Amino acid sequence: MLLELTNVVAGYGGGDVLRGVNLAVEEGTITCIVGPNGAGKSTVFTVISGILKPRTGQILFKGKSLVGLSPQQVLTRGLVQVPQNHSLFPAMTVRENVELGAYMLRDRSLVRKRYDEIQALFPTVRERASEQAGSLSGGQQRLVEFARCLMLDPSLVLLDEPSMGLDPKTLREVFKTITTMKEAGRTILLVEQNARAGLRLADHGVVMESGQVRLDGPSEGVLNNPEISALYLGGSVSKQAAGA
Amino acid sequence: MSLLQATDISKAFGGIQALNACSIAVEQGSITGLIGPNGSGKTTLFNVITGYERPDTGTVQFKGADISKYGPDRIFGLGIGRTFQLTRIFPRLTVTENMHVAIKRKGLASLLGRWSASSEHDRALQLLQFVGLTHLKDAPAGSLSYGQRKLLELAFILVAEPQMVLLDEPAGGINPTLIGQLVERIRELNRQGMTFLIVEHNMEFVMGLCNRVMVMHRGAKLAEGTPEDVRANPAVLEAYLGD
Amino acid sequence: MATVAHTQTSAGQPGRSGAGRWKPFQIVFWLACLIAAIVFPLVFSSPAITTIAFFTLVFAAAGTAWNIFCGYSGYIALGHAVFFGSGCYTIAILCAHWHIAGGWLPFAVVPLAGVAAAIVAVPFGVVALRTRRHTFVVITIAIFFIFQLLAYNLRGITAGSSGLELPIPPWSGYVFNLPFYYVILVILILAVVTSWFVRHSKYGLELLAIRDDEDRARGLGVRTGLVKLSAFMLSAFFVGMCGAVWAYFVESIYPNTAFDAQFDVLIALMAFLGGLGTIAGPLLGALILQPVTQYLTISIGQSGLNLVVEGVIFLAVILLLPQGIVPAVRELIFRRFARRDAMPVAPAPPAPAAVAPATEPNPPDSVAAERS
Amino acid sequence: MSLVLQGIVTGILTGGVYALMAAGLTLIFGVMDIINIAQGAFVILGAYLSYWLSVHLHIDLFLGLFITIPVMFVLGVILEWLLIRPLKRDRTQLSILVTYALAIIIEGLLYFFFSADNVKLFAWYTTQSIPVGPFYLPLIYLLAFALSVVLLAALYVLLYRTKFGRSVRATTQNRAAALLIGIDVERVAALTFGVGVALTAAGGMAYGATTPFTPNSHYDLISRLLVIIIFAGMGSLGGALIASVGMLVIENVTSLLWSPVWASTVFYVLLVIILLVRPQGLFGKFATRNQ
Amino acid sequence: STGGGSSSSGPITIGISLSTSGDFSADGKAFTQGYQLWAKDINAKGGLLGRQVKLVFLNDASSPQQVTTNYQTLITQDKVDLLFGPFSTLLTKPASVIANRYGYALVEGAGGGPSVFTQGLHNVFDVSLPVANNLNSFANYIAAMPAATRPKSAAYATEDDPFTQPQVDSARAILEAAGVTTAYYKVYPAETTDFTPIAAGMVNAKAQVVVTGTLLPDVSAFIQAFHQQHYNPEAFIATAGPDQGTQFLQSIGGAATAEGIMVPNGWYPDLNAPGNAQMVSEYIAQYGGTKSDISSDVPEAYSVGQVIAQAVTQNNSLDQTKLIATLHSGTFQSVQGPVKFDSTGQNTQAQAYLFQWQNSQLIPVFPANVATAPVEFPKANWPA
């Protein structure tokens, strides 16, 4: 296992938000977490990336504990996170924002090379390179955040709702990139409210609810589990429309 | 006469023409979808309609009256409420207090009276129940999860019962099951006479809910029609949906 | 009173689940405060003490008034000395103009001074309230200086740097302070009551919404310009009255004592220290800060070390009770209540209501209880 | 006419001194979103350090900077660690209190060690001047202006041309995101505070060499410095220089042509008008949009 | 507190509020020294009415509000027997009101602004020179010069302060009457920190006489600016600042720069007045330095003590009513010369002397009967 959470309990000052989370991410796979709003999905990410310290429990990455490490140290271990909202530097240009993704890298030519690759991949990054990131539209900002995480070549990428705000075409690009990353040997852990799409992309599905993992297994199984489907994956809107 | 009519709206930011002679009309009692690629100007159009941005040219009319020069407070007062794509709630107020900000003030008495004793209080609590935030009603809104904030914002717009509601990506980040319930709720409010204009990238949601869909592209309207028409429109496929 | 509970939740604390039981305590607490304030100068009748008590109440009232606007709306104004000074000059000029002799009569002019300050707040507010955050802070500082400079330079009205004198009451030293004490106490009570009403009204909620996100509030129909300006005027009205009473007490005013930059800083500090946006906060802040600074100045002021001790006390309070004293104490009390109650920020029960039945029952209380 | 010209020239030169004092404030403000009320007190402390070195150890004022700047830097780093870092929430507001407390502590200590007497810094060049056309340019102002330009340029390079600078600006704009891309925001904050305070050593020396001071002088300074940096737009270094110069030129010219008592009034009125038109300050930027 | 007021055998307590921080702290320090020197002297002589004298100092941080508290504390809590005044007109006003309220006499040495005496109080007494006349000796000296050598023009700049401005205006009236034209006259705010434009204006006016209504910081800034601008007026006088001994010399960079600068005062170290020589020598013994290092604040404070002591001794009582009556009627001696109060409490006997820095000494140069050297006119150029 590349990443393993055992009995993680964590919270923000008040009560516990995570109440004993157990989670394992296998190397070279895509794992997708789904669950209701407020289940604690994003909290799992903040705990892994060292922003929030767990109260108890163990987090192992490549067999070594991450507990107590600062966000930089976690990053050095090869773990990158794209948070759910607003993580750009609004007054800096798009280019500076993307380049800052490689803040930890010392090799300048490598940074340049990566940047060239990324701007080839995403036209928005290229076209808006010298504009303030804060002036972009919601979806464009989301895309830049995603592009930024590609600057490092991490072994594990945490993506919190990569699909949010993206138009269908861009969404396909992003999902394609995620698959490419996996094929290149990266491991990906993502949270998706666009649950069916997320699970279809993933190898492994995790259902979280009330700060605990409720179900964990191959994504096919999760997708096809009728109870889970009804509870967390929603029915089809068009079907209901037909009824109305 | 449409309920809301935006005519020839243009808006530029530096070199970027966010809106380019864009005209749309929303009929009373409809649920209209507004879709388009990222950066096509949907949010900017919302900003212009709700008074957060002045158009460079063009006019916005609501119920036949020109509102292009009004501020957001006045426009809300006329009956247009909106949510934001990047959710904006009042982080240091409790969830319940957030609900009360939007409730209309009727005269000085209601302004100076205690909000917690107001007649709308029960309705606010019911809506919280609906979006599943009852257990968090006394928590500061800033401590909500992303999706919960979105739901809260939606709830406090709905509690104000505006005549027309503009929703900017209401389904993004919301659990699919709850989306289903949202759809139901929107339909019901619509039956009671509320008009909706909804920006959303979740096609299932848009196509299932809306009776009319407009497509924006590069700051102007590209297509308009029933969901089926739009879905079949090759220009829309090309610009937005992809193959 | 539910006062404390409400403000507390908006400061980011657990909810008011204990508010029901909390209420009688609060009423008793406030009543006790009131009685203590009334009998204080009768028990501690030494003029040395009543003088400090008087100044303390002046600051408590001014701080409470400052908080009505700044604490609730989040606009940190450092120019309220303009209102204080306007109050001072109004009473001085009116007393001179109407030939009012020392005694009770000048107190009747005090409300007029408040009105004058509120009138001054209109142009001040119209200009300053168009800006926000740091720009607002600096604009208020700038406007403060403009007023101070006007007080210096409009010699025809203010007598410039020679200052103005107020009529001297004929009362003997040992009872002299009492009328002033009770007049300012009445103003303080009015200010606190006003603050309470504002805090619990829809109007106050609008101010708080402005604090959190003004543009969003506008988009929800809050007439932000009007709400801010009226609160600013309300705040100015009380500060102006404080200035008038203060001026009558010290009996001579100058541009730099009536329009005093330190006053701006002090009332803000008191509100911060006690708890910004709470009702009792500025009061408590003044109750602590004013006597402590005056006492330290008297007791160890000879070496200049009073400033060091003052600063260190300050630092200690801020670093130990960062949210201010009132919220900190309240959190403490709530912890005790929470021992028996569930904390409201409990783990999320099954999220969408309709989905609930299918999931296992999951009483939030059990977890919360064991945690606290 | 030459009088006006002279007013402008001396305004520009004295403006340099103010810019030097304001630069640290705007840096700390811009990066940490902290209004450092103690900045004026640091300036005075810096001036007293220079004074002490020159009176007791006979070290030249400019040479003394090689001692006082590092000392003030270390002091800044320590104070950030001790007082600012522990503030976890409402930093912006609480830091006003903390730094105010710091200011009065510094003032009190200066009373204790240096007494309340007026002090001024002297060196051979403080009374020298260079004839230029019809008037003389005081050498100390020229030197202070040069020092100011050099230090501001160095600071500019540090902020806009180095990786450290980028991390500083990133931290300013989005602390949480800066953490996630691997910036050690606490280290950035400590260094920024250190640099901001270190600049006051130079600013204090320049101030003390041109104006008599007492431990109490910081009150007059801080309000003027705050005004300058908001006028400039927070975090803008070039803006700070231009705003300082603008302020002093306006005051000088009004003072010469009309009356000193109206000089500040004119400046403040102008300030209010300009901020109403550009609330973000002359060189500030707004990056947020409604969406 | 020891409650000295009630006992008749313990020490006599004297309450004083002075500024150890804030705007007046520098003067506050000098005043403290003056009061303490006096107390030491009188105690060495066996005290007052046979009792030792004890001074109770409170710091007022230069704030009128604190002064109000302090004098009430001194009177009602410490129950002091006598009150000495604070420093400055600004603080003397509230202090005198409080003293009046409790029937105390307030004798002071540095609250000479005219508004102190127009309040209609009968308990306030200023032992020093009435402020408005301070510069008159200088103006009269210039006016008395032969027309040929008399300067033709003068430049005036004064802080907007009730202490300085009346003096400058009074001098200006005399000079204008004597045909000295006004080339520059500006009032500037007390908060000014940047004096360059005012200095530039005066330099530009190229007047032969410069009269500044200043306190120490401003005058040293002016001197530096004039020095830098190579502007050498023939006469240069400041209302205050050059009388502050070491502090003054430090703030202008040494005695060489001080050469020829004038200041009006009611006192000088060699003044032939009762107790003066002793005070000077004790000051030097206690605080070091030379006699020209002594700030004129010191004798102002010292005189307060002397005057009260004489009045108390005359009455053989600490009774305040009697004290006030005696102060109004009697004539007293002080290190600043004779003291006699008019009905408002100003000293009618005070002499205004003109002093000038010559060869590192501040010496009296006018009027002739006290002058130890002639006026150095024109003033020497600034050192290179």
Ligand SMILES: Nc1ncnc2c1ncn2[C@@H]1O[C@H](COP(=O)(O)OP(=O)(O)OP(=O)(O)O)[C@@H](O)[C@H]1O
């Ligand atoms: N900063 C915070 N302070 C206090 N409570 C918080 C904070 N952030 C989140 N919570 C609480 O923790 C719980 C889990 O939040 P989290 O953000 O992990 O949910 P999530 O599963 O990511 O939901 P969503 O799908 O809406 O993003 C929520 O009930 C929320 O109210």
Ligand SMILES: Nc1ncnc2c1ncn2[C@@H]1O[C@H](COP(=O)(O)OP(=O)(O)OP(=O)(O)O)[C@@H](O)[C@H]1O
């Ligand atoms: N304040 C602004 N400054 C500069 N450019 C802006 C500003 N507001 C909008 N734009 C630009 O206008 C264009 C339209 O933006 P808008 O937010 O309206 O798009 P959108 O259709 O809502 O996109 P999305 O689906 O991503 O939310 C974008 O290119 C954006 O960068």
Ligand SMILES: [Mg+2]
């Ligand atoms: Mg989340």
Ligand SMILES: [Mg+2]
């Ligand atoms: Mg948008």
